Amino acid sequence: MSKTTTGADPLDHEPVGPIACGPVTFADLLIRTKRHEMVPFQPNDVQGRYLDMIIPDWRSRLLTESDEWAGIGCGKREILLKARQFGFSTLILALFFIDTVNSANTKTVVIAHDSESTEGLFRIVRRFYDHLPAGKRPTTKYSNRRELLFKENGSSFSVMTAGTKTSGRSTTIDNLHCSEVAFWRNSEVLTGLLQAVTPDGNIFQETTANGEGNAYWEAYQAAKEPGSVFNARFFAWFDHAAYASIPPLEFTRTAEEVALGSEYGLTDAQLWWRRSKCAEPGMGNLFRQEYPANDIEAFKVSGAKYFTEWDETIHVIDPFEVPPGWRVLGALDWGYGSPYCFLLAAVDANANVYIIDESYGNRVPTVDQAKLVAELLQRWSIEPRGFELAADPAMWASKTTMEGGGYADIDPFEKLAMNCVRANNARLHGWMNLRKYLCEPGKLRVFRGRCPNLVRTIPIMVHDPIRVEDLNSDLEDHAVDALRYLLQQQPLPKRPGERHALLGAPRFLQQMRTKTYL
Numbered sequence: 001m002s003k004t005t006t007g008a009d010p011l012d013h014e015p016v017g018p019i020a021c022g023p024v025t026f027a028d029l030l031i032r033t034k035r036h037e038m039v040p041f042q043p044n045d046v047q048g049r050y051l052d053m054i055i056p057d058w059r060s061r062l063l064t065e066s067d068e069w070a071g072i073g074c075g076k077r078e079i080l081l082k083a084r085q086f087g088f089s090t091l092i093l094a095l096f097f098i099d100t101v102n103s104a105n106t107k108t109v110v111i112a113h114d115s116e117s118t119e120g121l122f123r124i125v126r127r128f129y130d131h132l133p134a135g136k137r138p139t140t141k142y143s144n145r146r147e148l149l150f151k152e153n154g155s156s157f158s159v160m161t162a163g164t165k166t167s168g169r170s171t172t173i174d175n176l177h178c179s180e181v182a183f184w185r186n187s188e189v190l191t192g193l194l195q196a197v198t199p200d201g202n203i204f205q206e207t208t209a210n211g212e213g214n215a216y217w218e219a220y221q222a223a224k225e226p227g228s229v230f231n232a233r234f235f236a237w238f239d240h241a242a243y244a245s246i247p248p249l250e251f252t253r254t255a256e257e258v259a260l261g262s263e264y265g266l267t268d269a270q271l272w273w274r275r276s277k278c279a280e281p282g283m284g285n286l287f288r289q290e291y292p293a294n295d296i297e298a299f300k301v302s303g304a305k306y307f308t309e310w311d312e313t314i315h316v317i318d319p320f321e322v323p324p325g326w327r328v329l330g331a332l333d334w335g336y337g338s339p340y341c342f343l344l345a346a347v348d349a350n351a352n353v354y355i356i357d358e359s360y361g362n363r364v365p366t367v368d369q370a371k372l373v374a375e376l377l378q379r380w381s382i383e384p385r386g387f388e389l390a391a392d393p394a395m396w397a398s399k400t401t402m403e404g405g406g407y408a409d410i411d412p413f414e415k416l417a418m419n420c421v422r423a424n425n426a427r428l429h430g431w432m433n434l435r436k437y438l439c440e441p442g443k444l445r446v447f448r449g450r451c452p453n454l455v456r457t458i459p460i461m462v463h464d465p466i467r468v469e470d471l472n473s474d475l476e477d478h479a480v481d482a483l484r485y486l487l488q489q490q491p492l493p494k495r496p497g498e499r500h501a502l503l504g505a506p507r508f509l510q511q512m513r514t515k516t517y518l
Contacts (some may be wrong), residue, residue: 022136023069023102026062029094030131031124038131045241047091050233054078062098069102074200077230079223081209081298083237083291089179090124092204096175097128097157101138106155108175111162111193113183121179122146122159162189174201182210182217190215205230209292211303212472213465220295234298237291238270247272264293289460303462306431306471307480309438310458319447322346322356322380328387329353331423331486332373333478334395334409336363341453341478342373343486344380351490353437353444356380358451360479370412384416390423390485423485428469430484433491440492454479 029041043051051058054076061070072095082088093110100108110125112118122145129137129148138150147158162184173196181190190205197203207216223232237243247268253261257271266274278287292298327347334340342359357380359372377384395409413420424430437444446455457479464470471477 022065024098024132024136025065026094026098028132028136029097029128031090032127041090041094043091044087046086046235046239047088049239050080050088050091050235053233054231062095071103072099072202074202076202076204078202078204078206079220079230079232080204080206081220081232081234081295082206083235083240083298084208086235086240088206088235089121089177092177092206093121093124094128096177096202097125099175100155100157101132101136101150101153103155104153106153106174107171108155108157108177109171109173109193110157110159110177110179111181111184111189112159113162113180113185115161115163117179118146118159118161125157125159162186171196173197176201176203178203178205178207180207181205182207182214184215187215203230208290209295209298209302211462211465212299217299217465220299232295234295236264236293237274238264238266238293243273243277243291244269245273245276260293286459300472300474301460301462303465303472305459306461306463307435307438307458309435312455312459315438315444315446316448316455317445319356319450322354323348328380328382329486329489330373330377330387330389331482331484331489332369332389332391332395332413333481333485334366334369334392335478336366338362339453339476339478340364340369341482342369342376343451343454343479343482344376344382345486347490352442353487353490355444355446355451355454355483355486357447358454358479358482360453366409367412370416370418373413373418374416384418387419388489389413389418389420390489391420392481392485393422393425396422424488425485426488427471427484429491430488431469431471433487434480434484436492437487443492444487451479454483 026041026043030038031041033039051062055061055073058072061072080088096108096110100106110121112121125148129140138152141149141151146160147156149156162178162181163186173193176193176197178184178190178193184190194203205216205219210216219230220232222228223230244267251268251272253268253271257266257275260266260274261271274287274291277283277291283290288297288301292301326349329345329347330342331345332340332342339360339362343355344357346354346356348354357376359369359376361369361372364372373389374384377387391410391413395413398406398408400406410420448455457476461475461477461480462472464472471480
C-alpha cells in the first residue's frame with residue numbers, strides 16, 4: 001500500500017523507487033534461534049493462527065513473491081494479551097518491516113517499555129535488514145542505533161523507549177507497535193502516539209498482563225465491548241502447539257490436572273509439559289502468571305507482587321521433629337464456595353514461628369472442615385483444648401436454618417472442644433506484620449511438603465488495584481489470610497519510627513503515593 005506522509009520528514013524530497021527484485025517476503029527475513037542459528041522467519045502455529053485472524057490471505061501476501069506488493073492491509077487496531085514466549089513481538093516486527101521496505105512513504109514506529117527491550121527489538125529489525133538478499137536490500141540514507149531511513153522509497157523504521165511524554169508524537173505514523181504496553185510508566189505516551197497514527201494506519205498493542213486497574217487493563221476491557229475500534233485478542237499457553245511433550249508411560253493426572261483437562265480439553269502431552277514447566281526452579285508458583293489459561297486469570301495473577309520479601313529458598317525448610325514444650329498456634333480462614341485453609345504453627349523459645357502443617361479444601365462442609373482439623377491435630381498429638389485457634393471473625397455470625405433455629409459456622413469446631421477465638425482481622429496491620437516476619441531473619445519458616453498451598457499462593461499475591469496498600473482479595477488468598485490471623489496472635493513489636501502501614505513497603509507503593517507509577 002502506498003502512503004503519503006505529512007510534516008517535515010527528512011526524506012520527503014527523496015525520489016521513490018521500487019524494490020529491484022520483487023517484494024520482500026517472510027522467507028527473506030532471518031531470525032536467530034535459541035541455538036544461535038540463523039534461519040528464515042516462518043510463523044509458528046500460534047503466530048499463523050493470529051495471522052489468519054488479521055490477514056486471512058497472508059500466505060499469498062507474505063509467503064510468495066509477486067510482481068506487485070499487495071500490502072498487509074490498512075486500519076488494523078489490535079490489542080493483544082498473551083502468555084510468554086509466543087514470538088508475537090517478532091511477528092509484528094516482521095509484518096511492519098516488510099510493509100515499510102515494500103511500501104513508499106511509510107513511517108513505522110515501535111515503542112518498547114524500557115531501554116533494554118528497545119535495543120533488543122531494534123537488533124531484530126537490524127538483523128532483518130542486514131540479511132536481506134542483495135537485490136532486495138534498499139539503500140539507507142542513514143541509520144543510527146535505533147532508526148533506519150530508506151533512500152529509495154522514502155520510508156523509515158524507528159524503535160524508541162516509552163520513557164517520555166513526547167516519544168513519537170512529533171510525526172505522522174503509519175504503523176505503530178506498542179510492545180509490553182502494560183508496563184509503560186506513563187499512559188500519556190500512548191495517548192499521544194495514538195493521535196499521531198493516520199486513519200488508515202495500523203496499531204498493534206501487545207503485552208503480557210501487569211495486573212488490574214491500570215491503563216492497559218482498562219483499554220483491553222473496553223476493546224472487548226461491542227463496537228470498539230480495537231480488537232481484543234487473548235492467547236492461552238495451550239494455544240501454542242510447542243507447549244506439549246510426551247509424558248512417561250506411568251503418567252497419571254492429578255486432581256488439578258483432571259479439572260484443567262476437562263475445562264480446556266487438554267491432552268496428556270500438554271499437561272505433562274505444564275507439570276514439567278512448574279517443576280523448574282522458581283516457576284511452580286508463577287506458572288499462572290507467566291502462562292495464563294484465560295484473560296481473567298492473566299490479569300488477576302499478574303501485577304505488582306505484594307510479598308516481595310518472600311524467598312522460597314530461605315523461608316521453606318525441611319521438616320524436623322518439634323521439641324516438646326513449644327507453644328502451638330492455629331488459624332482458620334473459613335470457606336465453602338471458596339477454599340478453606342487451616343494452618344498449624346509451632347513457636348520456639350525465641351518466638352520464631354514454624355508453619356508445620358495445613359488443611360486445605362474447596363466445597364467442604366463446615367462440619368467436615370472441623371473433623372479434618374481435628375484429625376490433623378490428632379496426628380500431631382495435640383489436644384483440641386491444648387492450643388488457641390484464631391478463626392475468621394465472620395464464623396461467629398448467627399444464621400437461621402429451615403427449621404428456624406440459629407447456628408454459626410464456628411459451632412462444629414467448638415463442639416469438638418477447640419479453643420476458638422476471633423482472629424484479629426485488621427488487614428493492613430496484619431499484612432505489615434506478616435511482611436515484618438518475612439524480613440526478620442529466622443522469624444518465620446514453613447515446613448517443606450507440609451504446606452503446599454501456602455507455599456504456592458504467597459508468591460502470586462498482588463496489590464489491590466484500588467486500595468494499593470491492601471492485597472487483592474479476588475485472588476486465592478485463603479492460605480495467606482490464615483497466616484495473617486495466626487501471626488496476629490503474637491505480632492512483632494513496632495520498629496523505631498514506625499507510624500503507618502506503608503513502613504517497609506516496596507517502591508511500588510511509594511510511587512503510587514506520589515502518582516509516579518502507572
